[in-house]
Amino acid sequence: MSEPISVLTQRYDVPDAHTLAGYERTGGYQSLATAFDQAPTDLVSQVKDAGLRGRGGAGFPTGVKWGFTPRGTGKPTYLVINADEGEPGTFKDRELMERDPHQLLEGIIVSCYALESERAFLYLRGEYLWPGVRLEHAIAEAYEAGYLGKDIKGSGVNVDVTLHYAAGAYICGEETALLDSLEGRRGQPRLRPPFPAQAGVYGMPTQVNNVETIANVPHIVQHGVDWYRSMGTEKSPGPKLFCVSGEVNRPGNYEWPMGATAREIVEVSCQGMLDGRELRFWTPGGSSTPLLTGAHADTPMDFEAIMEAGSLLGTAAMQMFSDRTSVVEAARNWTKFYEHESCGKCTPCREGTFWLSQIYDRLLEGRGRSEDLDLLDEICDNIFGRSFCALGDGAVSPIKSSLALFRDEYEHLIAHGRLPDGIEAHTDAVDRNSGHGRPEQLVGA
Amino acid sequence: MAAPATDRRAQQDAHPSGDERFALLDKALKRARFEQDQLVELLHTAQEVFGHLSDDVLIYLARQLRLPPSRVLGVASFYHLFTFEPPGDHICTVCMGTACYVKGAEDVVRETSEAFDVPAGETTDDGRLTLWTARCVGSCGLAPVVVFDGTVLAKQTPQDLIAHVRELLAAEDAAAEEEAG
Numbered sequence: 343m344s345e346p347i348s349v350l351t352q353r354y355d356v357p358d359a360h361t362l363a364g365y366e367r368t369g370g371y372q373s374l375a376t377a378f379d380q381a382p383t384d385l386v387s388q389v390k391d392a393g394l395r396g397r398g399g400a401g402f403p404t405g406v407k408w409g410f411t412p413r414g415t416g417k418p419t420y421l422v423i424n425a426d427e428g429e430p431g432t433f434k435d436r437e438l439m440e441r442d443p444h445q446l447l448e449g450i451i452v453s454c455y456a457l458e459s460e461r462a463f464l465y466l467r468g469e470y471l472w473p474g475v476r477l478e479h480a481i482a483e484a485y486e487a488g489y490l491g492k493d494i495k496g497s498g499v500n501v502d503v504t505l506h507y508a509a510g511a512y513i514c515g516e517e518t519a520l521l522d523s524l525e526g527r528r529g530q531p532r533l534r535p536p537f538p539a540q541a542g543v544y545g546m547p548t549q550v551n552n553v554e555t556i557a558n559v560p561h562i563v564q565h566g567v568d569w570y571r572s573m574g575t576e577k578s579p580g581p582k583l584f585c586v587s588g589e590v591n592r593p594g595n596y597e598w599p600m601g602a603t604a605r606e607i608v609e610v611s612c613q614g615m616l617d618g619r620e621l622r623f624w625t626p627g628g629s630s631t632p633l634l635t636g637a638h639a640d641t642p643m644d645f646e647a648i649m650e651a652g653s654l655l656g657t658a659a660m661q662m663f664s665d666r667t668s669v670v671e672a673a674r675n676w677t678k679f680y681e682h683e684s685c686g687k688c689t690p691c692r693e694g695t696f697w698l699s700q701i702y703d704r705l706l707e708g709r710g711r712s713e714d715l716d717l718l719d720e721i722c723d724n725i726f727g728r729s730f731c732a733l734g735d736g737a738v739s740p741i742k743s744s745l746a747l748f749r750d751e752y753e754h755l756i757a758h759g760r761l762p763d764g765i766e767a768h769t770d771a772v773d774r775n776s777g778h779g780r781p782e783q784l785v786g787a
Numbered sequence: 788m789a790a791p792a793t794d795r796r797a798q799q800d801a802h803p804s805g806d807e808r809f810a811l812l813d814k815a816l817k818r819a820r821f822e823q824d825q826l827v828e829l830l831h832t833a834q835e836v837f838g839h840l841s842d843d844v845l846i847y848l849a850r851q852l853r854l855p856p857s858r859v860l861g862v863a864s865f866y867h868l869f870t871f872e873p874p875g876d877h878i879c880t881v882c883m884g885t886a887c888y889v890k891g892a893e894d895v896v897r898e899t900s901e902a903f904d905v906p907a908g909e910t911t912d913d914g915r916l917t918l919w920t921a922r923c924v925g926s927c928g929l930a931p932v933v934v935f936d937g938t939v940l941a942k943q944t945p946q947d948l949i950a951h952v953r954e955l956l957a958a959e960d961a962a963a964e965e966e967a968g
């Protein structure tokens with residue numbers, strides 16, 4: 343049995359935690375002295391030993407990735423904080439930045455020191471206006487108090503933070519697309535290698551890390567590896583923020599040790615499913631991770647166990663849906679998202695997501711054809727593993743998994759032209775993704 | 788790869804229209820030291836100042852940064868937050884992400900659209916309200932979510948939202964009437 347914990351969220355109930363005064367009063371910035379007393383490479387080892395794994399989706403061991411940073415090249419090294427948070431269902435980084443922005447800054451300072459980097463770029467999702475306000479204020483305060491800038495608190499360490507507002511493109515969360523975007527270009531993924539650790543922003547060695555990942559770092563430095571490993575599992579240690587949404591009584595961000603089960607989180611933190619409904623399907627890590635069913639509710643939420651169950655922990659965005667909700671409709675809604683967000687660089691994803699979306703419209707409008715399910719399968723197979731970046735794989739996750747787990751709902755739709763009894767339709771056709779003007783030709787240029 | 792070295796030679800003359808808003812953009816250009824890699828930030832500024840990105844503004848930015856106009860338009864059109872047509876006085880964006888969707892976002896869009904006689908994606912004829920839809924704005928715990936003039940409104944029923952907008956417009960009408968005497 344796991345219990346909710348309070349490490350990253352320990353200041354969420356402190357009303358002034360977002361100010362420097364509130365943060366310092368509650369023990370903030372205390373890891374800096376401990377960190378600066380050690381060699382940078384020792385800190386990298388510590389993060390490696392703690393077993394911290396990236397919280398941006400892929401779960402790659404952070405210390406190992408940091409180890410790829412070349413040292414002593416004479417080139418500047420950059421730290422990029424990925425705060426683009428666009429994975430549908432994910433809202434943990436937003437709350438972290440709104441409620442405790444200094445915790446992230448402390449993580450940035452310690453991480454920069456460990457990487458021997460003097461500049462961090464914070465790539466913030468463009469829609470995140472309020473987190474931006476909080477961050478700008480926190481950064482200004484940190485400079486004022488000497489936690490940022492030259493010679494931090496007399497340590498000789500220099501760290502500058504540049505806040506960059508993104509402009510609305512999910513693909514820019516992909517780390518190489520993010521780098522191009524940061525350089526003022528269209529955010530489309532780069533070919534790897536070279537990996538960002540070797541050649542990232544402006545061709546310099548760059549580490550790209552998620553907000554929550556970096557927020558873990560000061561706690562590891564301050565309280566040690568053993569303490570950190572006392573939470574979670576052997577291979578997935580530490581605290582984790584779970585973003586729960588959908589048909590539960592109390593949706594929100596909840597902090598539990600890695601390895602807590604969906605049932606525990608939903609029962610204890612969310613007070614169960616809405617109106618006592620039955621859990622039918624859910625995403626363990628955002629819409630790019632294959633769906634699981636109610637039968638998987640007791641799977642530990644860690645990277646290994648969720649993978650064994652056939653999905654991925656991703657961003658730990660748990661979107662919970664009941665027996666009243668149509669999985670075909672949910673899959674269509676996600677497919678529309680990927681259709682809209684495909685960056686257009688490679689054909690399988692650019693064309694495939696449009697075809698998939700058309701088939702879903704047809705199915706849900708009662709015009710499904712008997713060959714449509716095979717067609718869905720085939721298009722998915724042509725996208726999965728054949729696209730330039732991981733967006734393509736993510737796009738087919740809800741489709742492939744729902745076809746495998748809930749084929750009967752698809753078949754019912756084709757046979758009867760409507761959803762099975764008891765499953766609600768939420769739909770009318772609305773022109774989606776309509777928020778953006780399409781440019782005409784530039785004239786006179 | 789890295790942006791080409793910056794050209795810090797004297798930049799083009801100010802915008803010939805004399806429109807004061809270009810002075811704000813010029814200031815931002817100077818702050819960015821006319822660096823080409825600041826294009827996204829400058830587009831943000833331009834949109835803030837002008838409300839949308841017109842051809843005129845895009846060409847001006849291209850000239851000042853010594854970038855081909857195709858590059859400026861290419862970047863601007865890639866990102867969803869940039870818009871090329873003037874939006875209305877108020878922008879109402881309804882989240883259609885899946886968490887909001889299962890909590891009735893579709894009804895919010897439809898009923899709002901009917902109440903103000905404006906199709907999703909467009910602006911009312913009097914130019915006062917723009918109704919947009921978006922995908923997952925990262926507040927799924929508050930579903931269904933509406934972003935109204937940049938502020939997140941939580942758990943919106945169609946009635947909530949319509950009442951909110953009506954109130955706001957009525958208050959503006961009243962203020963305008965008072966001013967007119």
Ligand SMILES: Cc1cc2nc3c(=O)[nH]c(=O)nc-3n(C[C@H](O)[C@H](O)[C@H](O)COP(=O)(O)O)c2cc1C
Pocket residue numbers: 395396397398399400401402404424425426427428429512513514515516517518550551552553555556731732733
């Ligand atoms: C389409 C796509 C979108 C992504 N979006 C994000 C994001 O918004 N935030 C994030 O931290 N990582 C995102 N990632 C993962 C990043 O590419 C990268 O793995 C991560 O930022 C590394 O940080 P971490 O090791 O701390 O997890 C995305 C990946 C893909 C393929």
Ligand code: SF4
Pocket residue numbers: 513531683684685686687688689691692729730731732733734735
């Ligand atoms: S998979 Fe999709 S998002 Fe990724 S490069 Fe190809 S078109 Fe772009």
Ligand code: FES
Pocket residue numbers: 430431432882883884885886887888922923924925926927928930932
């Ligand atoms: S689905 Fe609406 S905020 Fe995430």
